[in-house]
Amino acid sequence: MDVVSDAIAAVRVGSPSSHRLRVAGAWSARLSPYEGAGFHVVLSGSCLLVPDGGGASVALGPGDVVLLPHGAGHVLAHAAAEPAEVRRAVPFEEARSTDVRGPGSGPEVELLCGKYRLDRSRTHPLMAELPQVVHLPHRVGGHPELRAAVDLLARELAGRRPGGCLALPSLLDLLLVYLVRAWMAEAATGAWPAVLNDPVTTAALRALHTDPAAPWTAGRLAAEAGVSRATLARRFTTLVGRPPMAYLTWWRLTLAATRLRETDAPLAAVARETGYGSPYALSHAFSREFGITPGRYRALRAS
Numbered sequence: 001m002d003v004v005s006d007a008i009a010a011v012r013v014g015s016p017s018s019h020r021l022r023v024a025g026a027w028s029a030r031l032s033p034y035e036g037a038g039f040h041v042v043l044s045g046s047c048l049l050v051p052d053g054g055g056a057s058v059a060l061g062p063g064d065v066v067l068l069p070h071g072a073g074h075v076l077a078h079a080a081a082e083p084a085e086v087r088r089a090v091p092f093e094e095a096r097s098t099d100v101r102g103p104g105s106g107p108e109v110e111l112l113c114g115k116y117r118l119d120r121s122r123t124h125p126l127m128a129e130l131p132q133v134v135h136l137p138h139r140v141g142g143h144p145e146l147r148a149a150v151d152l153l154a155r156e157l158a159g160r161r162p163g164g165c166l167a168l169p170s171l172l173d174l175l176l177v178y179l180v181r182a183w184m185a186e187a188a189t190g191a192w193p194a195v196l197n198d199p200v201t202t203a204a205l206r207a208l209h210t211d212p213a214a215p216w217t218a219g220r221l222a223a224e225a226g227v228s229r230a231t232l233a234r235r236f237t238t239l240v241g242r243p244p245m246a247y248l249t250w251w252r253l254t255l256a257a258t259r260l261r262e263t264d265a266p267l268a269a270v271a272r273e274t275g276y277g278s279p280y281a282l283s284h285a286f287s288r289e290f291g292i293t294p295g296r297y298r299a300l301r302a303s
Helices: 003-011 083-087 092-096 144-157 164-186 191-195 199-210 218-225 229-240 244-262 267-273 279-290 294-302
Strands: 017-024 028-031 036-044 047-051 058-060 065-068 074-078 109-117 134-136
Touching: 003 164, 003 199, 003 244, 017 092, 028 092, 036 144, 036 164, 065 164, 074 083, 074 109, 109 144, 109 164, 134 164, 144 164, 164 191, 191 199, 191 229, 199 218, 199 229, 199 244, 218 229, 218 244, 229 244, 244 267, 244 279, 244 294, 267 279, 267 294, 279 294
Parallel strands: none
Antiparallel strands: 017 109, 028 074, 036 065, 036 109, 047 058, 047 074, 065 134
8 A cells, every 4th residue: 555545545434425516696505514525526617615714715617626625614605706695605405405596697507516534533644734625726637637537427427327326436536536646746835745755755654554564673664765774764754743663653553443443353353464463562552542442442433
């Protein structure tokens, strides 16, 4: 596994949900804060996205994609909406229940709106670093993979097609990966785009994520990255924010939490998969990190 794949997989739970929204005239719909990530794809027309808390409005046009990775509340409204109209926004659940035609003769807008369920108790710092709103406007030749995913989504939504019940959620999963990739490619600031552009740190992270259960030492990891222990420690700690072996411990426990939630594997098997010599060793480290025993964590997540 690579770091981006692992960062997404560590927080993803369940399947994404999506809804088509067709609106026209003067309209506005409010989406409440959500324990996950929201996204919108503008299939046709244009509109405004107004974040809660007084953030700057974002103008969205045909083919634009926007990700709200921290589930921030916001309003979607017609392109010429005034502040008073934004304040009167109806709940999104009401707007999506039927095609909405507000007063006036504004053009029709069609959007794909959806949510990803995320478990924020084990968010990877790469995902935590994403801004409140990631807007990726449509540009000819820009992010071709993302554009292809958007085109495929539009085709799937155009009508009932064989296999659509499997194709749509798979395409939505793919959309999230491409959105994170595109943000990293365009980010002017941020630690993790810099981390994954540093060959030494990237080599060390790739080794740890490929085989987290291996008996890693600082010396063995430095050899894998092709530098001295001191060089690796300095560059890794500066960019990632913690020393390599501390990151490894945190990542092993994050993986253990994922296994406990998503599988019925016995604790001994989880310990082996995550580099701990015994269930006792894993339980001790897990309790220190999460403040709860592995068994109790599994029971609470299952409920």
